[in-house]
Amino acid sequence: MKFTGTITHLSQKGLGVVKNAQNNLSYFVHGAWPGDHAEFEVLDKPLNNKKFAYAKLIRLLQPSAQRQTPPCPYITPEDTACTGCPWMIADYTSQLEQKRNRVIYAMQRVGFDTGQLAISDVRPSPQQLGYRNRCQIKTDGVQLGFVSEDSHRIAPVEDCLVLNDACRALLKTVQQQLPKPEWQDNRAQPWHFIDLDDGMQPQEIAIDRKRPFKQGNTAQSEWMQSWLKEKLAAYPGPAKAVELFCGSGNFTSVIAASNCTEVLAYEADTAAIEQLKARQLPNVKPRTADLYDPRIWRSLEQHADGTQILVLDPPRAGLKKHQGFFECFKALQAIYYISCNPETFARDAWFFCQHGWSIDDIQLVDLFPHTAHVEALAAFRKG
DSSP: OEEEEEOOEEOTTSOEEEEETTTTEEEEETTOOTTOEEEEEEOOOOOSOTTEEEEEEEEEEEOOTTBOOOSOTTOOSSTTSOOSSGGGGBOHHHHHHHHHHHHHHHHHHHTOOGGGSOEEEEEOOSOSSSOBOEEEEEEOSSOEEEEOTTSSOEEEOSOOTTBOHHHHHHHHHHHTTOSOGGGSOOSSSSSEEEEEETTSOGGGOOTTOOOOOOOSBHHHHHHHHHHHHHHHHTSOSOEEEEEESOTTTTTHHHHHTTTEEEEEEEESOHHHHHHHHHHOOTTEEEEEOOTTSTTHHHHHHHHOTTOOEEEEOOOTTOSOOOTTHHHHOTTOOEEEEEESOHHHHHHHHHHHHHTTEEEEEEEEEOSSTTSSOOEEEEEEEEO
16 A cells, blocks of 8 residues: 655654554654655554554655755665665754654653753764774675664675774775685574674684674763763762673773772673773772673672662663662662663663652763664762
8 A cells, every 4th residue: 555644753763654644544664754755655564553554665755854865875765775874864963853852752751751851962973974983794605784674684785984994994804705605504594793893803803703892983982981980070079889781891991080999890791891800990890790680689789788879881671670779779879871772761760760869960972873873871869
């Protein structure tokens, strides 16, 4: 079925939303932007929601005033196109506006009156291209690229404009190794993955080997570190700190350089913890722990007694385990939460506020231009 309509807004996942007047259903559309008036075709793609379905933009009748021609040649309407930078179809100012809207909507949905919150504009990335210091590519031994959204097909690419120079050079090095028969047999998946980052050498390139996590935008990561440094400097007097989801120490180094007299740093990734230990940061005690294990707070309570400062930078799932949390941190005075997911951040922030905490500050940061991703940095105080 085909229909015409106008994209009214973006979904929480960054897809265009259009209502079909013929059946009064709303449809999610990839590659669309608010204000686009177009012809759409309904897709036979299951969605467990009777009020929504999926559609495809097949003919743009009147483009949004915010739409632009993407500088990347791999962003096309084809099903096999790369979908890694879906918002490159819109000007950067409108991208930042939509990212802030995502956070506001998520906060409202859980119960916050956002008119009472100081939610910053999104801090723009100094570079919108050439900013990314890491990526994961896929290969079947014959071709190389990124997996298209909602598929298991590789979208072949020869270059990637959002990668920095070091990663683009590594990407070219991998391409020069193809075809490679030993990369062609993979019964578990139709492809292998290769992690690349600007801290590795060409001889370290290997299939199916995870690289330690690090923030993907160096300039924005440094700004986030400065934000945390400023917050910690304003804390009155020495303190004991706990850091959850510390990784290999992106924020641990900032905490160690503050007035904190002891820092307990927790992370599930053993390799990341070994990297952190090797840095030998003063007053830091790295510990390996599954922070999604329901028994974790009971274990933490034995070591975290007297903690006044909590810093956490969880993955997209957020904190997730709430039961027993504040029993573990009875002396807590300040929480600094770095989030990569507005929905789980809003859920966790609501939990904090329901237990007597207030939000002092929410800073939004664009870590990945041309995507729906937005980073939120929040400071909570007791009372």
